[in-house]
Amino acid sequence: MQQTVIDRIEPVAEDVVSLTLRGTDGPLAPWEPGAHIDLSLPNWLTRSYSLCGDPADRERYRVAVRHDPLSRGGSEYVHRFLRQGRPLEVSLPRNHFPLLPAAEYLFLAGGIGITPLLPMLRAAAGAGVPASLVYVGRTTASMPFLDELRSRHPGRVRVAATRRDGRPDLAALAATLHPDALVYCCGPAPMLAAAQAAFPAGQLQVERFRPAARTFPANTPFEAVCARSGRTVQVPADTSLLDALVHAGLPVASGCREGVCGSCELALLDGEPEHRDDIGAPRGRMYPCVSRAVSERLVVDL
Template identity: 45%
Template structure:
């Protein structure tokens, strides 16, 4: 887990749609920013102290600024509303070093499926694969054409590559039809609302193409929310940096234990999908309940999301 933060200045705020702002962040001294690759996101520490994750949607080659797109969600937890109301040119904010759990892997071709604001992490991917000359296709759905952000940016690409499907005129994306035509060697990248991603996972599983699917979520899967983070057996957690050993009761979460002990962990989503609380595991067998790590990363057991994770062994040793 990286706790390194940079103080950046809001350079520009533009309306991408009536409900989406595009925010450019720069170093106040003009210094170059840490490198990032398509699929990366940052933790944005809002003025109130609230932490929210936003996908970087600008050009990775531009080391002078980060760009994020923020949808105003009236039914959310308040972070997006605060961002819309407080971020303005000249405002200073704390920003984490970019991290990437949605990295673009090499493939012979790509199919990108975006739902709403889920288009943001895909924009740098399009830029990369198009520059490389790799075949690709984007299918982008939204409630209405007016609600779909960054459509003007997509106009730079050949029309045959981009399909815009507003729900009010085109209906829902035909996920089964799309997946049926995904050839071997084609990577399918998708980001958007939970129901769309759940449906896409199901379609890919039924078609035997789950290994080709890569998704990023803005919320926890329904099944994950229902399992309560796996609060079953008690265990001890040893904090290597703090020199503490804490008891985690059977009915208590690891997160609650760390918060009670005032251990500085940057919790944000608290449901295991954002990656803010990713922590290195030094010893023990972590029990994963997140939707960030890949099956391979879970098997390795080197990192865990401590907001929802627990322990299968009696002792868990963390780099905290």
């Protein structure tokens, strides 16, 4: 974990604030576009947010938080109680949405989904790669960092305020792209579904706010053997592996608890997992907040 202090907190759109976090113990850990960090909030919640500042700035991180009216306590706390000067512990950056090399980029952002794409556009433009952004929101007032984007990337940003302009024609955009272009999309579920319908799967990279609706086999009980601690934990059918481990006194970091953020990642040493996350767990890893076991036993590095 890294120690920071809130250097600046400011509104950047309707119901959105930007937090600039300054490291208090020397340079912060490096990161690349697409990365996110976990904020350990003073109300005992941990929440993940995409880094949206400049990767070259090792002194500060920047994130943006939209106030969710259905908040589970994270965004509400940030908006109501955090103030400049407040110390915050943050995780090392993780990146499940990396910017891959391409001949051209099209970035599609919906509302707060601009956050991981903002440093991507900066990186692509800085490398001289053709890149454009289609930024969608209800109104321009609801779209964070819009003025910053327009001033830094003139000619690259197309704004679609849906109450005024309607939704962009993604199929028409797809027809104009270079065959080796990559499309990066982050936004609400309907936008992601429209992008998946318009662009080939191999061309499209997405990051979700919430897990996609999917069905899985009925839960079955299994046991988790914790190799380092020598403990064996029973996981009932109605309990997640994460909760079973925590209840057994084996704390595991967690954020979204929906298989989206990756903060609860565990190393898997043996057994056959049933991956239910939306990240795409790499070989030998799993996310116990949602994933379970096909085998009767899993061995984890805990």
